[in-house]
Amino acid sequence: MNNCYVGSEIGQLHRVLIHRPGRSISHLTPSNCQDLLFDDVLSVEKAGEEHDVFADTLRGQGVEVLLLHNMLAETLDIPEAKNWLLETQISEYRFGQTFANDIRCFLADLPHLKLASMLIGGLSYADLPMKSSSMLQGINQPNDFIIKPLPNHLFTRDTSCWVYGGVSINPMAKEARQRETNHLRAIYRWHPTFAGQDFIKYFGDEVRSYDKSTIEGGDVLVIGKGTVLIGMSERTTPQGVEHLASSLFKHNQAKKIIAIELPKDRSCMHLDTVMTHMNVDTFSVYPEVVSKDVKCWSLTGDQSGRVDIKEEGYFVTAIEKALEVDKLNLITTGGDSFEAEREQWNDANNVLTVKPGVVIGYERNTYTNEKYDKAGITVLPIPGDELGRGRGGARCMSCPIERDGI
Known part of the structure; x- marks a missing residue:
């Protein structure tokens, strides 16, 4: 029986994958955060506490919460998955044969929770307790990363x-996020929750260059029907x-x-930052x-996978037609223009x-939350003073x- 199915954006949520920030956030500094797609450095402890409130709020709504770090560690318990991940993430083309082999040997001996923490959170030359004959160790500084941290794993939606x-x-657009995809490939292929389940993989399951065909989940809204x-x-x-459209049509999953x-700007990184x-x-x-x-x-x-493309007029009319509703109720962001x-x-x-009409959002957005309330939408507020610095809200942080x- 396959329970992996998402039929809408608003139907009762039963199961969700989220990631509690930790080691990867601790590696953010003012000098590297921009490269890692963050605008600021976060307090690790505070961000973790805020995320715990988010997880508890979900559980309070009857939602089963899966944590990415644990899922990755449990995937590493499967020898085939561990070998594949170490070879893929520590590739000889990235590190050269000598160093790749040395790092893999070091990582392979770690307990799997710790190994998952390194794969997500990064590894610097100073963290490596061994001397390699590779030239890379001699060229790099102790604080340079062997494995760069993946702080954006926080946003499991994408x-x-x-x-x-x-x-x-x-297939992710930015180099700072591309290694995240391999963790999900491994989890969906080998983790007991998914292995042997009858679900479709539409796009992106092979390790290859997808060139300009990139897509991120923050831009994808399954509006239903x-x-x-x-x-x-x-x-x-x-x-x-x-x-993605071609694959959805091929598998008869969307009309x-x-x-x-x-x-194309930072404040509007994905569709879900301006519309949910x-x-x-x-x-x-x-x-x-x-x-x-x-x-x-x-x-x-x-x-056949054929795609017919037609330019439409006003997108709201297109959504109304698809959802079979007379008129969409659009609640705009609250307050004056500032x-x-x-x-x-x-x-x-x-x-x-x-569930319909019940949403989780940051408590700090008082003007907008008030408008939601007046429109009959219940907001379950969560703190986001630290989490929000990553430029992502509750939808971004959930898959x-x-x-x-x-």
């Missing part, structure tokens, strides 16, 4: 996303959308993709970005719906694995 009866294991809404952002390309163009689905006919939107002149296309196809811009930056629009349709 690396893989479940769409109806399958998962897209996403066989439709998927995808934003083409800084990280998700039209080529990536077309590949239509609505693709909308977004500005909260109830059947209700979306939160940041109107400065999601406006009438946004370009929109519909993609349809058949089981407050709205601040709250959008702090992820006021990036809420995670746990639903099991969720009802509408």
